[in-house]
Amino acid sequence: MSSIPLTHILFVSTALFFIGVYGLFTRRNLITMLMAIELMLNSVNINFVAFNKYLYPHTLNGVFFSLFIITVAAAEAAVAIAIIINLYRNHRSIDVEDAQEMKY
């Protein structure tokens, strides 16, 4: 494993992050947008674990941060799904463009 340069791992995680950003900007379905956000959080997790392992192997900070990110993402997804289901009940659709009633 030590033979793999850190930059390659970083490239993978950065690319995942921006695939997530792209998905968030181009999809209109709220559930898929949420999936894009999960993708971004996962890429950050790879970053933390890789930095922890490669640069600062005597500490556990990065691994712990990833652990907390996973827990928080789970909590966030639960509330997000509840809100999206409510939007669906009101609008019969989960297209973000349908949630644009407030205007100046």
Added chain:
Amino acid sequence: MTNLQLLALLPFMVLATAAVVVILLIAFKQSHTVIQVTGFFMMCAVVLAMWFVRDTLPREVPPLLVVDGLAALFTGLIIFSVLVVGLLSYIYFEEREENPKEYYILLFLATLGAAVLTISRHFISFFIGLELLSVSLYALIAYLRNRNNAIEAGVKYLMLAALTSAFLLFGMALIYMETGSMEFTAIGNAITKSGTSVLFLMGIGLIVVAIGFKLALVPFHLWAADVYQGAPAPVTAFIATVSKIGVFAVFVRFAQAIHLHENALAVTVLTVIAIACMIAGNVLALMQQNIKRLLAYSSIAHFGYLLVAFLSGDAGVGAGVFYLLAYSITLLSAFGIITLLSTRRKDADELSGYRGLFWRNPLMAAIFTVALLSLAGIPLTAGFPAKFFILTVGVQQHMWLLAVVLVLTSVIGLYYYLRIISTLFASPPLSPAKEKSLHPLFYAATYTSLVVLMFLLAWLGIFPGFIIDNVQEFLVIR
């Protein structure tokens, strides 16, 4: 963890206990009134707990937390705001919602999130506190789920908050990579030793994006007007005060630890953001007919003013805290009036609904007028000394551009605040709205607290010295 460290965390544990007590009360089918009163006393208990532990400060709880004077000040501000928000919530939710009780659990947990932000000095506690605040806020914003606007506001806040927390984490990862640490002071030491790199600055930039989103700074302010409008009025007051105070507290601590004020690029970027906030906030508010949206834009402008204090470095912290105090009292009384005037169907957010309020209800109009004058920064109200202190520190630090923009935009601000005040005193419409008299006790309590807030505003405006001395006294505990 030693006993003394546990003792220093006592106020936060009491705050968490408050949420659990509310859950138990709901389980035993207590009424809304019981829960409201218990919640009020629990918040008082938090204040007492802070008073009790004040001699043991400052105390570090390594590696994540530190309870010092700055934390005590900001936590005090947060608890004070929540006391008022909680009081406003009773009359608001009692007649709108068949189950208003769970609201208090979420309210106290969101408060705990903001309080954790004030004491955090490590990325992990920063992130978890921020998420505790946001996750509770998602539910609070969408709480009146049968109103379309509430759900819409919830969805908008949810998506943007989740996106910015991903950015925040990416920024934290970059800083961790460059410095090998997640603790604020250790990061500061690492960069004074090795200097800043491109990646480090990029990390700071991403963190500023996330903080800018939470504080609704331009250009990350797009959610503010919609969420302010869609959320229930007490929750809007909560977002405008508690959540922003918490995030601002952690931003101050982070900036102090990493010496952000010595980095020319960061200072330039923040200066541009401050100017953009002051101009955009005031200009967008000019033509606004919806009071809640207007207050959203005005709070964008106010955080622009606050950034001037922030940019002044350590000297500005006292002025910033005073400004936040004046701003919270003002906004809470303004939202108190909005809550009192709201009807079952709809929040009182149209400006036309306020026409001739003075002739219908002089007391309400007086409170609202004082609040608006304070927002505009008229002498004899709290807004004036607050703005004056910020201007003073700005001039002392030779930030002439910011000082000039601050004065000019305040003049623009006068226009729309006075426009609302003139509406209040205009001749009333033909059909006066009917008075609600459902819960006389709570109406009396709400009126009393709003009158107290009004006198506080006047007192702060005339004798600011006492508070500012106390603030300085707290700030040296570190």
Added chain:
Amino acid sequence: MDISQVLFYALSAMALGSAIMVVISRNPVHSVLWLIITFFAISGHYILMNAQFLGIVNLIVYAGAIMVLFLFVIMLMNLNAETEPQKNKWLKLAGVVAGGCLLLVLVAALKQAEVKGKVAMLETGDIGLIRNLGKALFTDFVVPFEISSILFLSAMVGAVVIGKK
């Protein structure tokens, strides 16, 4: 090329390929399935980097719980490729350009950090084991651990309140 290198590049290709499929497939159910494959690949990365516990947690929490939740919701709402709203071509192009520019900037900045990449070394393979994690979690990190339990309380109350009729 030794075995771990082969594994790393295979997993990376799998992660990136399926991540792209997540954002471009029209049917939300397919998106979820591709996302699960991405999570498997990422868990593989964790295990390669000696974070075994994290790899397993990632699978259990993400692929096991969150994705099943997503699938149920998608089935509940009866979403499929026909109901999927489409953005117009220009917005897609704008998305590609915006994402691509940001990616380029970050990759260029990461290139500068190459110096640090060379110090990568690790002798002990037990850094991510539950024993070590647990010790630190219940000593140094006990406060954030408790706060995250409170976070779950908040999420639970929030989801129940918002979700019920």
